[in-house]
Structures are given as C-alpha cells and as structure tokens.
Amino acid sequence: MAEILDNLRQYLAFPFVRYAIIVGVLVALCSSLFGVTLVLKRFSFIGDGLSHVAFGAMTIATILKIKNEMPLTLLLTIICAIFLLRAGQSTKIKGDAAVAMLSVGALALGYLLLNIFPSNSGNLSGDVCAALFGSASILTLTATEVWLSIVLSLVVVGLFVFFYHKIFAVTFDESFASATGVSAKSYNLLIAVVVAVIIVLAMNLVGSLLISALVIFPALSAMRLYKSFLSVTICAAVLSVVCALLGLLIAILAPRAPVGPTIVAVNIGAFLLCSLIGKISGR
Amino acid sequence: MSLISCENLSLGYEGHAIVKDLSFHVDMGDYLYILGENGSGKSTLIKTLLGLTPPLKGSIRYGDGLKKNEIGYLPQQTLIQRDFPASVEEIVRSGCLGRMGFKPFYGAAQKELAARNIERMGLTSLKKRCYRELSGGQQQRVLLARALCATGKLLLLDEPAAGLDPKVTAELYGLIRSLNEKDGVTVIMVSHDLNAALEYAGRVLHIGSRIFFGSREAYRSSGALGSFEGDVKNG
Numbered sequence: 001m002a003e004i005l006d007n008l009r010q011y012l013a014f015p016f017v018r019y020a021i022i023v024g025v026l027v028a029l030c031s032s033l034f035g036v037t038l039v040l041k042r043f044s045f046i047g048d049g050l051s052h053v054a055f056g057a058m059t060i061a062t063i064l065k066i067k068n069e070m071p072l073t074l075l076l077t078i079i080c081a082i083f084l085l086r087a088g089q090s091t092k093i094k095g096d097a098a099v100a101m102l103s104v105g106a107l108a109l110g111y112l113l114l115n116i117f118p119s120n121s122g123n124l125s126g127d128v129c130a131a132l133f134g135s136a137s138i139l140t141l142t143a144t145e146v147w148l149s150i151v152l153s154l155v156v157v158g159l160f161v162f163f164y165h166k167i168f169a170v171t172f173d174e175s176f177a178s179a180t181g182v183s184a185k186s187y188n189l190l191i192a193v194v195v196a197v198i199i200v201l202a203m204n205l206v207g208s209l210l211i212s213a214l215v216i217f218p219a220l221s222a223m224r225l226y227k228s229f230l231s232v233t234i235c236a237a238v239l240s241v242v243c244a245l246l247g248l249l250i251a252i253l254a255p256r257a258p259v260g261p262t263i264v265a266v267n268i269g270a271f272l273l274c275s276l277i278g279k280i281s282g283r
Numbered sequence: 284m285s286l287i288s289c290e291n292l293s294l295g296y297e298g299h300a301i302v303k304d305l306s307f308h309v310d311m312g313d314y315l316y317i318l319g320e321n322g323s324g325k326s327t328l329i330k331t332l333l334g335l336t337p338p339l340k341g342s343i344r345y346g347d348g349l350k351k352n353e354i355g356y357l358p359q360q361t362l363i364q365r366d367f368p369a370s371v372e373e374i375v376r377s378g379c380l381g382r383m384g385f386k387p388f389y390g391a392a393q394k395e396l397a398a399r400n401i402e403r404m405g406l407t408s409l410k411k412r413c414y415r416e417l418s419g420g421q422q423q424r425v426l427l428a429r430a431l432c433a434t435g436k437l438l439l440l441d442e443p444a445a446g447l448d449p450k451v452t453a454e455l456y457g458l459i460r461s462l463n464e465k466d467g468v469t470v471i472m473v474s475h476d477l478n479a480a481l482e483y484a485g486r487v488l489h490i491g492s493r494i495f496f497g498s499r500e501a502y503r504s505s506g507a508l509g510s511f512e513g514d515v516k517n518g
Contacts (some may be wrong), residue, residue, distance in 0.1 A: 040367055162387045169377040170369055176426075179333040179356035180381030180433040227413035228370035 011252050019146045020138045020259075024248050025241050026153035026215060027205045030198045032240030033160045035219035036233050037171045037191060044274075046084055046192070048212040049099035050199045053080040055131055056113075063117040064125070070148055074200045080106075081196035084268070085188055128281060134207030134260030138248075141204060149201055154213030156194055156201075163190065168229050206260035207242070217267035224271075224278035239274075243267045258275040285310050286349045286437060286469055287332065292341035294327045295404045300339055301327060307488050307496040309437075309471060311347055316484035316499075317473045323491040325473050329356075329441055332471070349437060355430030357440040360422070365415060371425050372410045375401055378432025393432075400428040404458070413514070420451035431462075437469045438462070444476060456483055 011017045038044055057076035061069035071079070083098055111128065141149070154222060169177045170187040178184040195215075202211045218240035222232045247263030254262075285308040301324035309315055317462040319325045326473055328459055330336040331343065332402050354380070378400075379393040389397075401410050404424040409417065414425060430438055440459070444452040460483055462468045474480065480499070487502040489495040495502060 040363060042363065115397075165377065165380055165388065166375065168369070169380050172364065172369060172374065172377065173358065173361070175358040176356055176429070176433075177377075177380070178335055179354060179358075179439075180378070182380050223366075223368050224336075225367050228411075229368060229373050232368045 007253060008249065016139050016141070017252060020141075021245070021248055023141060023146055023149045023153075023201075024138060024205050024244050024259075024263075026150060027198070027201045028218075028240040028244030029237055030153050030156040030160075031202055031211070031214040032236040033157065033233065034191065034195055034198060035215040035217075035240075036222070036229070037167055038195065038215055039219045039223075040048075040171050041191075042245040043191075043195075044212065044216055045096060045099050046081070047195055047199065047215045049084060049103035050077055050081055050196055051203070051208040052103035052110075052201050053077055053106040054203055054211075056110035058203070058208075059110035059113045063113055068142070068144055070145060070200060073203075074197065077196040077200050078193050081192040082189065085192040109128055124147050130207070131203070132207050132209045133258060134203070134205055134210065145204070145225055149204070151195055152201055156197060159190070159194060163187065164233075167191065168207040172229075206263055210260045210264050213264040213267055214244075217264075217271050218243070219227075221267075221271045221274040224274040230240055238265075239270055242279050243270050285341065286313075286347050287345055288420075289332075289343050290341055292331070292343070293339040294324050294331055295339055296327070298339065302490055302494075304488055305341070305490065309469060310510060311436075312463070312467050312469055314460075314470045314483060314485035315472070315488060316480040316486070317471060317488045317490065318475060318477065318480055319490040320475065322461070325490065326441075328490065329439065329473060332439060338480075353434040353436055354461050355432075355434040355436075355438045357423075357426050357430050357438065357443055359441050359445060360426075362416060362479070367415060369419070370411055371406055372397065373399065373408075374414055374425055375428045375432060378429035381433055396432055397428075400431040403431065404428040419447050420455060423447070427458070431468075435466070435468060437471070439471045441473045442475075443472070444474070444479070452479075459483075 012021075013208070038047055054073055054077045057073040057080075058069055060076070061072040064072075066072055080102060084102065092177050110131075114124060114128060166177075166182055166187055169182055170184050172189075174184045174188075177187075198215070199208075199211050206214055218236040219232070221239055222235035226232045226235050243266040244263050247266040248259060251257045251259040251262040284373065288308040290306050293300045293303050294305065295301040300377060301322075305328075307315075317325060317328065327336065331338050331358060365422045370371055376389055376393060376397040379389060379396060383389075383393070398407075398410075404427055406421070406424055406428060414422060417425065427443075428439075438459075443459070444455060447455065456479060459472070472480075472484075481503060484499045484502075486498055487495065489502070495505065497505070
C-alpha cells in the first residue's frame with residue numbers, strides 16, 4: 001500500500017498528471033449534471049449521436065492542420081446539436097433516424113478523411129484509437145486546452161445551477177412549462193448546446209465512443225437510490241466525480257489500463273452496486 | 284368583459300382547418316366543459332387557448348386582467364412522468380416558475396404558495412414522497428396543486444380523469460367543483476365524459492361535426508344532444 005501511495009506521489013509531481021485529474025473531475029461533474037435531464041427526457045441517443053459528430057469534426061480540424069482542435073470541433077458539434085433538436089420535432093425525418101444518419105455519417109466521413117489526408121504523426125490507427133477511446137489524450141493536453149476545459153466546465157456548472165428549476169420544469173412537463181410562460185423551446189436549445197459542449201470536453205477524457213457512458217451511468221445509478229430530482233442530481237454528480245477520479249488513478253498506476261475504458265468500467269461497477277443496494281433496500 | 288372570448292376561430296394544422304367558425308366565451312367563475320370526440324380538434328383548441336399555436340383565422344381576446352401565462356394548465360400525463368424521480372414538493376413548486384422571470388431560485392413567497400396549495404389538495408403528508416409512487420388520483424392532485432401555483436384564476440384541465448377508477452374520479456370532480464364554487468376559480472374542462480358534463484358543467488362547448496355552445500340545461504334539452512351523444516360514444 002505504501003508503495004502504491006509513493007508511486008502515486010511520484011506521478012502527481014508531473015504537471016500533466018495533475019492537469020488530467022483536474023480536467024477529468026470537471027468533465028465528469030458536467031456530464032453527470034445534464035445526464036439526469038438527458039436520460040429523463042429520452043435524449044440519451046442525442047448524446048451518443050453527437051459524440052460521433054464530434055469525432056468527424058475533430059478529423060476535419062486535424063486535416064486542416066489547425067493546432068488547437070477544440071474550438072472548431074466545438075462549433076461544428078453545437079451546430080449539429082441544434083440541427084438534431086430541430087429534427088426531433090420535424091415529421092419528415094424522425095428524430096432517431098436523423099441521429100443515426102448524422103452519427104454514422106460523421107464517423108465514416110471522419111475515418112475516410114483521416115485516411116485520405118494522413119496527419120503528421122504518421123500513426124493513423126493510433127490517432128483514430130485515441131479519438132474513439134480517449135487512450136492517453138487526457139495526459140497530453142496543452143495548457144490552452146486545460147484552461148479552455150476549466151472555463152467551459154465552470155460555465156456549464158454555472159448554467160446548470162442558474163437554470164436548475166427551469167431545467168427541472170422543462171424536463172418534467174414541457175407542455176405545462178410552455179403554457180405557464182417558461183419557454184420550453186429556448187431551454188431545450190440551451191440543453192442541446194450545453195450537451196454539445198460537454199461532449200467535446202469529454203472527448204479528451206474518454207474518447208468519443210464512450211462519452212455516453214459518462215452521461216448516462218451516473219444518472220441511472222443515482223435513480224436506483226434516490227427519488228427526488230435534487231437528490232438524484234447531487235448523487236449523480238458525486239458518483240460521477242468519484243468514479244472518474246478512481247478510474248484515472250487506476251489508469252495512472254496500472255500502465256496497461258487506458259483511461260477512458262477504465263473510467264467507464266468503474267461507472268459500470270457503481271451502477272451494479274447501486275442497483276443491488278436499491279433492490280435490497282426495496283426502493 | 285369575459286376572461287377569454289373567441290370569435291370565428293378556425294383551428295388546424297398547416298392551413299388545414301379541423302374546426303371552423305368557433306365562437307364562445309369564458310366568464311369569471313364559469314365551469315365550462317369542452318366536449319368532443321377524438322380528432323375533433325380538442326387538443327388544438329387547448330394549445331390555441333394557451334397561446335402555443337396561433338389560430339388559422341379569428342381572434343382570441345383575454346380580458347379581466349387575465350394574461351396568457353395565467354392559465355393553470357393540467358396536461359395529460361406523459362410517459363416520461365411515470366418513472367420520473369421528483370418529490371411532490373418539487374413538482375408543485377415548479378408551478379411558480381412562469382411568473383419568476385429570470386430569478387433562479389424560489390423565494391419565501393413561492394415556497395409558501397406551494398405549501399398552501401399542497402395543503403389545499405390534502406397532500407401535506409405526502410409532500411416529500413416520490414411522484415411515481417403515488418396513486419393516479421394523488422398524482423392528479425399534485426398536478427392540480429402545481430396548476431394552482433401558476434394561477435388562482437383559471438384552470439384548464441385536459442382529461443384529468445383518464446385512467447382513474449370511478450370512485451377516485453368522483454372525488455377528483457368533487458374537488459374541482461369545490462375549487463370552482465368555494466374559491467371562485469374558473470374551470471375549463473376538456474373531456475369526453477358526457478355524463479360528468481351533464482352533472483357538473485355550467486356551460487358546454489361541443490366541437491365536432493356540429494358545434495354547440497350554451498348552458499348545460501340548453502345542451503340537455505337541445506335535440507342535438509342525441510346526435511352528440513352518438514358522436515361522443517363513437518369517438
């Protein structure tokens with residue numbers, strides 16, 4: 001045990017490890033907050049679709065040789081989020097079909113583009129793997145990316161706290177909310193944009209294929225244990241941060257464990273544990 | 284001046300009218316039943332009254348100081364709500380949001396209003412309970428309390444008795460009647476329960492192939508009832 005702690009202290013001496021932990025915790029916090037709303041609004045698939053879009057957007061940024069990929073990725077993903085939300089209400093292409101179309105399309109085009117315009121690193125499968133599963137990208141964040149992540153996370157948390165009651169109202173009952181003058185449309189738009197931001201943030205941590213796990217698992221776990229919106233939200237946030245922290249530490253100490261999948265694995269464990277506790281206590 | 288007066292409304296989607304030439308008004312203290320079979324345009328009428336969809340033609344005027352967002356709406360339950368983790372108190376308080384503008388948190392006044400309406404609906408002992416664990420009748424009372432937080436003037440209820448057994452339905456109707464008679468809350472009830480309409484309604488608006496608007500007595504004695512009855516039952 002002492003050896004492990006010693007080992008950990010050594011790793012924590014590196015600034016990039018500290019950055020990774022700060023960003024990881026913030027991203028986990030953001031994704032869990034809005035996860036509750038997404039799960040309850042049956043919007044989980046939008047998160048999934050958007051993560052693939054983010055992958056496509058990132059490849060575009062890569063082949064354009066833009067040094068800092070995040071702003072462009074963010075912009076494209078937000079545009080798609082707004083489009084998807086609109087599509088959910090249109091009758092011509094049903095919401096889920098639109099999501100599927102956009103997400104597989106972005107995935108295929110992204111990979112195609114990466115093959116046609118190879119990046120400088122010359123390690124195509126490594127690049128793709130990093131984008132899809134996160135691998136070590138959280139450990140290679142530049143200082144700009146770290147600051148951008150911190151600022152965006154704080155904005156997301158701030159928005160959530162400020163609009164908490166409205167988000168609750170719009171999630172629970174859209175028709176009542178709009179009838180009494182809470183503009184459900186604007187808040188849905190806000191939710192879609194914020195989710196796009198979260199997804200781009202989380203890409204660094206767990207990669208685009210695994211982002212949904214970060215959004216969905218804490219919310220579902222918390223719903224096994226608690227019964228009011230506030231307690232579910234708080235529980236999801238705490239669970240998500242703890243799981244991310246635990247996953248990160250395991251990944252740092254065990255050299256062969258990739259960060260993203262490790263965090264997701266811890267989340268799965270937490271979900272099973274919560275389900276069990278929920279069953280036993282009869283909730 | 285009426286609370287709401289509608290003149291020559293045409294309702295429908297994308298230029299296709301379902302209801303034409305609809306004129307009626309709602310006065311303070313009224314108990315209006317809106318009857319009609321499925322597909323007759325009831326839901327569209329609700330959305331139009333709430334100001335969510337504009338009418339194709341005609342005009343709606345709100346009077347007596349009623350603002351558009353002062354209609355306490357009780358929508359039909361959605362699938363989402365069945366497994367939603369929310370306490371009774373959280374839901375009832377959310378009725379106050381419409382009038383709070385950009386204020387992010389509830390103040391003492393809103394909390395008190397919510398507590399009063401929880402009490403009024405006899406839910407005080409359940410206020411920390413989870414909504415999805417309540418019975419159908421209790422859930423409707425929660426939504427009624429929420430609607431009362433939005434306004435004390437006018438309630439618009441959309442099939443509130445759907446899925447409730449007869450005893451609970453009668454209790455709910457009794458509760459709504461006492462809100463109307465004792466507290467002077469104006470009630471618009473959208474329903475296809477003809478018998479309840481004949482028992483509780485002050486006025487009846489029937490939409491469908493033929494339109495009727497008038498008092499319950501006139502509705503009962505109008506030769507039209509028979510044909511409407513057929514309408515409703517088939518609907």
